[in-house]
Amino acid sequence: MRQLIRTLAIVALLPLGLPAVAAIAQDSADPSEDCAACHEEVVTAFKATIHAVAARGGPSCVTCHTNGYRHMEEGGDVALIAVPKGVDSEQLCLQCHQQIREMFSVRSAHSDTAVACVDCHSIHGGELGLQEKMLAKPTAELCATCHPAAANSFRRPFGHEMELAGLDCASCHNPHGGAGIDSLVVDRSGEGPCVSCHAEKRGPFVFPHVSNVVGDCMKCHQPHGSSNPNALTRSQVHQLCLECHSPIEGGTLGSQPPSFHDLYSPRYRNCTTCHVAIHGSNTSPQLLK
């Protein structure tokens, strides 16, 4: 707890240095001023984004709206202003962002299916609270606009609770990554997103079970949300275990005959009542502790 307090103290003290920031001159030359004459609201919102910092001393609105000066000279003719959309916007964004390390390349599953950068990112600044990634909506809400079935799976009673802070889709999925399992965030040691938080289940253990041997966490768990307690793929624990550990025909891993356990007795219906270290153990070959 003391370490926690120390950590929080550091967090709390950091902003103490920030009042110096408040003494900032507001009157430097602003390349967006001409645009603001007609588009004040847009320019004001834009100035509250990280793009406004990136644009300092260099290009501004016309970086993306390439015909901006002509549009101005012609009295604001909307036909003369470039408004990047779709694939064009993607190429435009990547002129600057292709070297950002998180964005491996344009070759993402979203890009391949013509989901453009501006479909998710609000370049002129979204609502306050969302601008750190310039997202058009909160992450979970944004993803749900195209993936309602995945969003609905979080309505099941057992699993990760999305609406109570701390987690969103991007905690586990890289929206700039591939499709399906290739969308999962991989940590610096090349492992999936589960053990980033559930570090105690990372192992490796002297006596391992499933993870990293014949599968991953999703061999037994439904990470979004599950109809089954502990987000398992089966409602009965012994079902989950016996479906692998059943010797009907040899040749599969783990299909040794089970010991005599009378499933009519409730004490044997949950294998994990005794095999408590089901994720792996360093002290018990039979995963009993």
Added chain:
Amino acid sequence: MNTRRVSLAAVALALAVVVSPLAEAQSTSIDLEAGYQWVSITGNEDMYRTQINQDTGLVLRGFSLNFVDPTSSASIADNIRIDAAGFGGNPAGSFRLWMGKGKDYRFRLSYNQYVNFSALPAFANPLLDEGITPGQHLWDRDRYVVDAELQLFPDSTVTPVLGYRWNRYEGPRQTTYFVGQDEFRLDSDLKETEQEIYGGVFFATNRWSGTLLQGWREFEGDDHVSLVPGAGSGNSYQAVLGTDVTLDDLARSVHTEADTPVTTASVRGRFSEAIRLTASYVRANYEGDTNASELLSGSLVSFRLGRFFSGLDQSISSRTESPSWRGEARLEFDLSPEVRFDLGYEARDRELEGWALISSLYLDTLNFSGADPQDISQLIETTNGFEREDEVLSARLNLRDVGPFIFWAEGAMRSSDLDISEDVAQIVVPGSQEGEFNRDVDVFGAGAAVLIGGARLSVDLLSESADDIVVRTDFDERMRMRGRLDWSFTKWLRLLATGEMISSANGDSGVGYDADTDHVAFDLELTPVETMTLRLAYDNYDTDSTVPIRVPQDFSIATSEHHENGQLMEAGFRWRFEPFDIDLGYSDFENTGSFEFDLVRTFARFGIDLSDAIGVAFEWESNKYTEDVLQLANFDADRFGIFLRWRR
């Protein structure tokens, strides 16, 4: 109310006050919403806490500070972003800070805390038939995660980077232990910490960019376990060979330390405008040691020894070494603006060598005739290991802007080689517990999308075929078909529809695994005026799986069947007419499969802006959970809250 939640809420609110002077700067905006909530639960409070776990007390609903200075070059930061939410009555809280100054530095810091609570009535509950709940595996643990990274001279040719991550999991748990032919409830007090520090560089030139990072991860865990007071009789009331199995005392300590150096390198760039390369390599070398001691006394039975015993003094030393690496490379060809082709190769390798020395001294043993008293020492040395190699070769063709169409097709060959050698100590009953396993999976996928007007329709197919299985629930044939429609009729009406069918099977004799999932979801959003939104959603999924199993009590063959038939109906309404804001929501999730339950959630929020800066909101939320079979799991919970909002 949980004191840790109060203290954290207080810290978070103090933070808001500290940073509030920034509001004086014109380019700073602040949004704070905090208040108090009351939670009232009837029924099974444990189940409510397991699923939802909101608490009565102060809640920091949200705090955001956004500071951007596009002009100054004299400040310590030209952009600062702080977001905090959830501290107090929520089971999770998060704090995030981003700050930076032009090309000088970027810094990000995040802190997350989670309350992990579980006390399920039926899970790990051998006494359920006697009406005793909850089960015997309960935990009320907290997780804290701190993540920080500093980049110097960002977006330069070379950007030094230094990062740190800290992850702690601690708190009490109740678990069980099988010893002496009975299970006993134990109290556990755990503290596990994983830390990682890493440093290196990002580099970027006109054509090439990449990273080279070296990290050191350290894990340290301590678990102290003791017998739950009054639990010495165990779960079974039946005597074993005429002896009542009891435990008088138990003390166990387990200490684990592990170090893992991690090297990460990646590079991406262009050979030409039309050919790009993305490649990465990760190497981790885990080495861990565990030392455990256990001392127990009681009246116990060991069939392995064929004796009664009255105590056990055990010490365990174990060591794990697990080097792993993963490398991948992908070439991307832009054959034309509309045609792209990817070729990728990935290889992974993971080895494990585990060693344990288990020294057990069984005290005051007697043979089953009650004779031959002696202490028996048992020494088990066990080695355990595996090596797994995976290779994936993949190709993907993508055609875009073919009129209104997009097409893609992909193929992959996945190969897994697994060599497992397990020690006899781990084998309960002789069988297929070790050996060499090889599995090749051929993957083919294709899809198309059409964009016409406000509609986007896409369909895709994924087919996987394997030559062999490793475990019995592996498929040898799997097929997924999916369709998705996103249709914006007008600005005020949008329809989303998703349909998905997945079939997974293994027809091999002796396996007979078969699993099917059908899933449809509809989402209708009406926006009659810009300030009003009505949302209706329907979701239905059917999952059926069957596989024959060997029944352990008589070794007969039976079928393990699992069914889920989940239906979700949801409606939401949001109307903002200044100064009022109304948000209503209702959802009903019902499962009529193997495990039947119904979860109804209702939510209402009414907000009023008292001025441009200040507002107040009232919330009510209801969660009603009912199980058909185990009605003692049911709960009906209401949450009322009043929140103040301040923004500048």
